[in-house]
Amino acid sequence: MAPQIHPLVELIRRFSVDWLGRADPAVCAEIMDPGYEILIGGHTLAGRDDEYVPGTMAQLNRFPGLLLTAHTVVTDGERIAVRFSEHGPSAADDMAPAAWTGIGIFAWDGEKLTRNATEEDYHSRRRQLATRTPDPVDHPAVAPWAATPQEADPDAEKLVREWLDSGDLGRSGTVRLDDGWCGQDTPALLGDPRTEVRELFSAGRSVAFALDQSGRYLGGLPDTDGREGTTAAHSAIGLVHVGDGGSITGHVVRDRVGLRRAVRA
Known part of the structure; x- marks a missing residue:
């Protein structure tokens, strides 16, 4: 069959x-x-x-x-x-x-x-x-x-959680943020970020997660001049792969529209 x-x-x-x-x-x-x-x-x-x-x-x-x-x-x-x-x-x-x-x-x-x-x-x-x-x-x-179901990998999940706790969603260039994969500028938007993971699961060495991140707004979004330093938050969802030696590559999409709206308000 x-x-x-x-x-x-x-x-x-x-x-x-x-x-x-x-x-x-x-x-x-x-x-x-x-x-x-x-x-x-x-x-x-x-x-x-x-x-x-x-x-x-x-x-x-x-x-x-x-x-x-x-x-x-x-x-x-x-x-x-x-x-x-x-x-x-x-x-x-x-x-x-x-x-x-x-x-x-x-x-x-x-x-x-x-x-x-x-x-x-x-x-x-x-x-x-x-x-x-x-x-x-x-x-x-x-x-x-x-695609077929893959067993969870606790080690991969642990490495991803440790990375997320650092607040560096861009993973120093190895993880693509938003439209950065096609050459757009995607700087960090929050300083001293605090991350709360809402959901995380692994399928083999691939790890998916949903989170909320809060911190000081750093600027960079349209029509937000003068709002730098405002306490703000955004949600994000990622799908990454943990490679040999603990390397992490993949993609994260942030709610930049919601963050801009909150900062301007």
């Missing part, structure tokens, strides 16, 4: 292709629990039909023909992490195109998706729409839906 797509991976395939790719809300009832919720940019959309579907349809209507490209997919069988890009034209901006990255961590109950913590780089999307110059789309995973 030919190998089958793991059922959790199949849910994410349908989420990416049938739901977001076709903008078909009928798919949601088939792949999501009624209590499904998403935490994104510090906001929770609770209830599949109450808040999540209407909120997401508003985005899909703004970006007609939106596509999702999966770059990395890892799972331990209970949770699954996906690094992806969304890309398409904005109907609200005279069909200007944009491509922005994101990382999501999903959980399920053995049958349907129950929750999702995601960060998408909306700061980068705003820049691209304003300049009408889209970023490139990173190369897709060759076979994203062939």
